[in-house]
Amino acid sequence: MREIAEEKLIKYFEVTQRALTKAKESPENLSITDLTRKDFIDMVENYLKDAIHFKEKGEIVNAFAALNYAHGWLDAGARIGIFDVHDSELFAKD
Numbered sequence: 001m002r003e004i005a006e007e008k009l010i011k012y013f014e015v016t017q018r019a020l021t022k023a024k025e026s027p028e029n030l031s032i033t034d035l036t037r038k039d040f041i042d043m044v045e046n047y048l049k050d051a052i053h054f055k056e057k058g059e060i061v062n063a064f065a066a067l068n069y070a071h072g073w074l075d076a077g078a079r080i081g082i083f084d085v086h087d088s089e090l091f092a093k094d
Helices: 006-025 034-056 060-079
Strands: none
Touching: 034 060
């Protein structure tokens, strides 16, 4: 897979919009623990493994998507203070 079909793009826009709506409507639930940091790192590592798997299968678009998810978790962790990073080249938060 080297292209993204219009249907797939529409599906992901719909899913993202629904998730955003649900997130906005949800109450704040911020209880950061040491496990939260581990959970974030585990998610990043799992998405990186997925990206490698997809790349090896020649599924370049899926590999790229998995990498974006991995980096999204890193950016989110930096934004809420799980990771104390100050590097605007690597993270959305400086």
